[in-house]
Amino acid sequence: xxxxxxxxxxxxxxxxxxxxxxxxxxxxxxxxxxxxxxxxxxxxxxxxxxxxxxxxxxxxxxxxxxxxxxxxxxxxxxxxxxxxxxxxxxxxxxxxxxxxxxxxxxxxxxxxxxxxxxxxxxxxxxxxxxxxxxxxxxxxxxxxxxxxx
Amino acid sequence: xxxxxxxxxxxxxxxxxxxxxxxxxxxxxxxxxxxxxxxxxxxxxxxxxxxxxxxxxxxxxxxxxxxxxxxxxxxxxxxxxxxxxxxxxxxxxxxxxxxxxxxxxxxxxxxxxxxxxxxxxxxxxxxxxxxxxxxxxxxxxxxxxxxxxxxxxxxxxxxxxxxxxxxxxxxxxxxxxxxxxxxxxxxxxxxxxxxxxxxxxxxxxxxxxxxxxxxxxxxxxxxxxxxxxxxxxxxxxxxxxxxxxxxxxxxxxxxxxxxxxxxxxxxxxxxxxxxxxxxxxxxxxxxxxxxxxxxxxxxxxxxxxxxxxxxxxxxxxxxxxxxxxxxxxxxxxxxxxxxxxxxxxxxxxxxxxxxxxxxxxxxxxxxxxxxxxxxxxxxxxxxxxxxxxxxxxxxxxxxxxxxxxxxxxxxxxxxxxxxxxxxxxxxxxxxxxxxxxxxxxxxxxxxxxxxxxxxxxxxxxxxxxxxxxxxxxxxxxxxxxxxxxxxxxxxxxxxxxxxxxxxxxxxxxxxxxxxxxxxxxxxxxxxxxxxxxxxxxxxxxxxxxxxxxxxxxxxxxxxxxxxxxxxxxxxxxxxxxxxxxxxxxxxxxxxxxxxxxxxxxxxxxxxxxxxxxxxxxxxxxxxxxxxxxxxxxxxxxxxxxxxxxxxxxxxxxxxxxxxxxxxxxxxxxxxxxxxxxxxxxxxxxxxxxxxxxxxxxxxxxxxxxxxxxxxxxxxxxxxxxxxxxxxxxxx
Numbered sequence: 001x002x003x004x005x006x007x008x009x010x011x012x013x014x015x016x017x018x019x020x021x022x023x024x025x026x027x028x029x030x031x032x033x034x035x036x037x038x039x040x041x042x043x044x045x046x047x048x049x050x051x052x053x054x055x056x057x058x059x060x061x062x063x064x065x066x067x068x069x070x071x072x073x074x075x076x077x078x079x080x081x082x083x084x085x086x087x088x089x090x091x092x093x094x095x096x097x098x099x100x101x102x103x104x105x106x107x108x109x110x111x112x113x114x115x116x117x118x119x120x121x122x123x124x125x126x127x128x129x130x131x132x133x134x135x136x137x138x139x140x141x142x143x144x145x146x147x148x149x
Numbered sequence: 150x151x152x153x154x155x156x157x158x159x160x161x162x163x164x165x166x167x168x169x170x171x172x173x174x175x176x177x178x179x180x181x182x183x184x185x186x187x188x189x190x191x192x193x194x195x196x197x198x199x200x201x202x203x204x205x206x207x208x209x210x211x212x213x214x215x216x217x218x219x220x221x222x223x224x225x226x227x228x229x230x231x232x233x234x235x236x237x238x239x240x241x242x243x244x245x246x247x248x249x250x251x252x253x254x255x256x257x258x259x260x261x262x263x264x265x266x267x268x269x270x271x272x273x274x275x276x277x278x279x280x281x282x283x284x285x286x287x288x289x290x291x292x293x294x295x296x297x298x299x300x301x302x303x304x305x306x307x308x309x310x311x312x313x314x315x316x317x318x319x320x321x322x323x324x325x326x327x328x329x330x331x332x333x334x335x336x337x338x339x340x341x342x343x344x345x346x347x348x349x350x351x352x353x354x355x356x357x358x359x360x361x362x363x364x365x366x367x368x369x370x371x372x373x374x375x376x377x378x379x380x381x382x383x384x385x386x387x388x389x390x391x392x393x394x395x396x397x398x399x400x401x402x403x404x405x406x407x408x409x410x411x412x413x414x415x416x417x418x419x420x421x422x423x424x425x426x427x428x429x430x431x432x433x434x435x436x437x438x439x440x441x442x443x444x445x446x447x448x449x450x451x452x453x454x455x456x457x458x459x460x461x462x463x464x465x466x467x468x469x470x471x472x473x474x475x476x477x478x479x480x481x482x483x484x485x486x487x488x489x490x491x492x493x494x495x496x497x498x499x500x501x502x503x504x505x506x507x508x509x510x511x512x513x514x515x516x517x518x519x520x521x522x523x524x525x526x527x528x529x530x531x532x533x534x535x536x537x538x539x540x541x542x543x544x545x546x547x548x549x550x551x552x553x554x555x556x557x558x559x560x561x562x563x564x565x566x567x568x569x570x571x572x573x574x575x576x577x578x579x580x581x582x583x584x585x586x587x588x589x590x591x592x593x594x595x596x597x598x599x600x601x602x603x604x605x606x607x608x609x610x611x612x613x614x615x616x617x618x619x620x621x622x623x624x625x626x627x628x629x630x631x632x633x634x635x636x637x638x639x640x641x642x643x644x645x646x647x648x649x650x651x652x653x654x655x656x657x658x659x660x661x662x663x664x665x666x667x668x669x670x671x672x673x674x675x676x677x678x679x680x681x682x683x684x685x686x687x688x689x690x691x692x693x694x695x696x697x698x699x700x701x702x703x704x705x706x707x708x709x710x711x712x713x714x715x716x717x718x719x720x721x722x723x724x725x726x727x728x729x730x731x732x733x734x735x736x737x738x739x740x741x742x743x744x745x746x747x748x749x750x751x752x753x754x755x756x757x758x759x760x761x762x763x764x765x766x767x768x769x770x771x772x773x774x775x776x777x778x779x780x781x782x783x784x785x786x787x788x789x790x791x792x793x794x795x796x797x798x799x800x801x802x803x804x805x806x807x808x809x810x811x812x813x814x815x816x817x818x819x820x821x822x823x824x825x826x827x828x829x830x831x832x833x834x835x836x837x838x839x840x841x842x843x844x845x846x847x848x849x850x851x852x853x854x855x856x857x858x859x860x861x862x863x864x865x866x867x868x869x870x871x872x873x874x875x876x877x878x879x880x
Binding site: 015018019022026027029030031032033034035036037038039041042044071072073075076081085088089092093094095096097098099100101104122123124126127128129130131132133134135136137138139 | 216217218219350351353354355356357358359360361362363364366367369375400419420421493494495496497542543544545546547576578579580780784787788789790791792795813814815819820821822823825828
C-alpha cells in the first residue's frame with residue numbers, strides 16, 4: 001500500500017485494517033503523533049487527511065491510501081514553523097506536551113477553514129483532552145495565531 | 150523576554166537515553182593534578198550540578214522528573230541564578246540513577262512527588278550553582294594572580310574590576326574543575342534574584358510543538374520488539390493457563406510469555422501486531438479471592454467505619470469533643486464520600502528494557518528514577534553496577550508513575566528477560582491502564598459540629614473512614630506509627646506541612662482505616678482532594694446553621710492561621726465577596742494548608758435547568774513562601790483545576806466482580822476547552838524559612854468552592870463525588 005505523508009511517498013506492507021496511527025508510528029517511524037485512547041476520544045493522534053483533521057487511531061490505513069496526510073512533523077514549511085507552532089512557543093503552551101501534537105494539528109485545521117475563530121468556534125472545534133490542563137494558554141495561542149495570519 | 154535556551158532533542162537523547170553507551174560521568178582523567186570528572190561530551194564538571202563547555206554553554210544537571218510541571222526549568226533557574234551564567238546558553242543533562250549510585254548518590258533524591266521537586270532540592274542545587282561560580286571566579290583570579298574578591302561574575306563572564314580584564318566561564322572551566330569545592334557557600338537573598346523568581350519560558354517547549362520530543366512510548370532501539378500485556382483483571386488474581394499456539398501464527402508474533410504470576414504478554418514486531426494477537430489469546434485466570442467485590446460492598450465497609458470504636462487520631466488539638474457536642478446548643482451532622490479515580494495520564498504506562506545476563510537497562514517514564522532502578526535491580530537479578538535506568542519525558546505523571554512497587558517497570562523487565570539481548574518496548578493499552586491503575590483511595594467522612602447559642606463552633610468531630618495509601622505502598626511507615634497513616638490527614642493534620650487551618654476548642658479528627666483489594670496510589674494532591682471537600686463544604690454547612698456568612702464564620706476560627714487567612718481574604722476581595730454577585734451568578738470559596746503552601750479559591754458559577762453547571766471564574770491565591778517561576782505557577786494552578794474539576798464532575802472508577810468497570814475516556818471523561826473557566830491566579834509568596842509546593846496544593850480548593858457555590862445556586866448540598874452521579878453536568 002502506498003501512503004503520502006508530509007509530501008513523501010511510503011510503501012507499507014500492512015493489514016488494511018491497521019489504524020493509520022500505528023502505521024505512521026511503527027512502519028513510517030514518525031512518533032510525533034501520539035496514542036492516547038485508541039477510540040477517537042482524546043485526539044492525541046490527530047493528523048490531517050487532505051487538509052481535514054482526523055483521529056488516526058480510528059482510521060483504517062486503507063482509507064488513507066491515496067490521501068495527502070500531514071503529521072506534526074510535516075506541519076512546518078522546512079525550517080519555518082507553522083503559525084500555530086509559533087504561537088505555541090510564544091505562549092509557552094505545552095506542559096507535559098504529550099497531547100500537544102494532536103492539539104496543534106486540530107487547531108491548524110480549524111484555522112484553515114475558520115481563520116478568525118470566536119471562543120464559541122474554538123469550544124466547538126477543539127475537543128482534545130489535555131490532562132495537564134493547558135486550555136488557558138491553548139485559547140490565547142489560537143487567538144494569537146489567528147491574528148498572525 | 151529572554152530567548153529560549155537550547156534544550157535539544159539531541160542533548161536529551163545523548164544524556165538521558167544514552168542509547169547503549171551510558172554517560173562518561175565518573176570517568177577520571179589521569180594523572181596531572183586533581184582528577185576532573187567529565188560530562189558525556191568531555192566538558193569539565195565544576196560541581197555535580199554544573200559542567201561548562203569550552204564554548205561557554207552551561208550544562209545543568211537535573212534528576213527530578215519532568216512531567217509537565219515545569220520543575221526542570223525551575224531548578225535550572227535556581228542553579229543559573231547562583232551560578233550567574235548566561236541563561237540563553239543553558240542545556241539540561243540528566244544523570245542516571247546508576248551513575249548517581251556509583252557516586253554515592255551525588256545527586257540526591259530523584260523522586261518527584263509530593264510537590265517536592267523544587268522545594269526539597271532548592272538549597273542543595275542553589276549551593277551547587279553558587280559553589281561553581283566561586284570556583285570559576287577563583288580560577289580566573291588565579292590566572293590573573295589577583296584576589297578573587299576583586300572579580301565579579303555575570304552572564305558567564307568574569308571581570309576583574311580594577312583592571313577591567315575579562316574572561317569567560319568556558320575559558321576557565323578546566324582550571325576551575327581542578328579546584329577544591331568551597332565548604333562555606335553563601336546564597337543570594339531571593340530579593341536580588343534576576344533569573345529565579347522570574348516568569349521565564351520553559352526550557353523544553355521546542356520539541357513539544359514539532360513532534361521531536363521523545364517520550365517513553367517513542368523509544369526506538371536497534372532490533373527492538375514490542376509487547377502488549379494483560380494482567381489479571383481482578384486484583385490479586387493469577388494466570389492459570391494460556392495457549393501460546395493459538396496466536397503463534399499471527400502476523401508478526403514472536404513469542405507469548407507469562408509475566409510474573411498474574412500477566413501474559415505477546416511480543417511481536419510491532420505493538421499493533423502484539424495487541425491484536427493478545428486480544429485473540431484466550432487466557433484462563435485464577436481470579437483469586439476478590440471476584441465478588443463490588444463498589445456497594447466497599448461503600449458498606451467504609452460506612453461501618455464511620456461509627457467504629459477504633460480509629461487513629463490525626464488531630465486532637467484539645468478539649469473533649471464528646472462532652473462538648475452533647476452540650477452544644479445546635480448539632481450539625483453530615484456524611485460525605487469520595488470515589489476511586491484513575492490518573493489517566495495521556496501517555497499510557499510503558500517501559501523499554503534490554504536484558505542480557507550481563508546487563509539490564511530500562512528506558513521509560515518514571516517519577517522516581519531511583520525507585521525504578523530498585524525495581525529493575527530486583528526484577529533483573531543483576532547487581533547495581535550492571536543495571537541502569539534512563540528517564541525520558543513523561544506524558545503526564547500525577548503520581549501514577551511514582552507509586553511503588555512500580556508495576557509496569559517490573560513487568561517490562563520480566564518480559565525482556567524472556568528475550569535475552571533483544572530490547573522490548575512494552576506499552577499498555579488505554580484499557581489496560583484503566584484496569585490497572587493505582588487509584589485515588591476511597592474515603593467516607595462523617596462530620597459532626599456543635600454550635601453554641603451565639604453560633605460559635607465549639608466542637609468538631611471529623612471521622613474519616615477508608616483506604617490508606619501508605620498501608621499499601623509504604624507499610625513500614627504505617628507500622629512505625631502503630632498502624633496510623635499520617636498522610637490520611639493531609640490538610641487537617643495536627644501539625645506540619647498539611648496542618649489544619651482552624652482553631653476549634655474541642656476537636657477530634659480521626660481515621661478508621663478500611664483497606665480493600667483495589668491498589669491505591671498517590672493521585673495529584675493525594676488526600677487533600679477529599680479532605681478539602683469534607684472540611685470546606687462542612688464549614689459552609691456550619692455557617693449556614695449558625696446563620697452566618699461563610700467567610701465571616703471561617704475568619705473567626707482563623708486568628709491563629711494568618712497565612713491561610715491571607716490567601717482566603719485575597720480571593721474573597723478579588724471575587725467581590727462583600728458585594729452581591731451578578732444576577733444568576735453564585736459564589737463559593739475554600740482554602741487549605743498543604744504541601745507547606747497556603748491556598749484558597751473563590752469561584753463564580755451559574756446553573757441552568759437545575760443541573761447544568763458553568764464555572765465562569767475561579768480566583769486562586771497561593772502563598773508558597775517563594776515563587777521560582779510565576780508563569781509556570783499560573784499554569785500549574787489553572788492546570789490543577791482541570792484535573793480537579795474533571796474529578797469532581799466526571800470521574801469515578803467503580804468495582805464490579807472484583808475489577809474496575811471503566812475502560813476508556815468514554816466512561817471516564819475529562820474536561821475540554823469549552824468547559825474551562827477563567828482562572829485568575831494571585832501569587833503572594835511571603836518568604837520565611839519553608840518553601841511550599843506548587844504542583845498539587847491548589848487542586849483541592851476548586852471542588853469545595855464549586856460545591857459550595859452549587860448549594861447557593863440550587864439549595865442542593867452535594868456530598869458525594871462525582872457530580873455526574875447526581876445528574877449534574879459541567880457545561
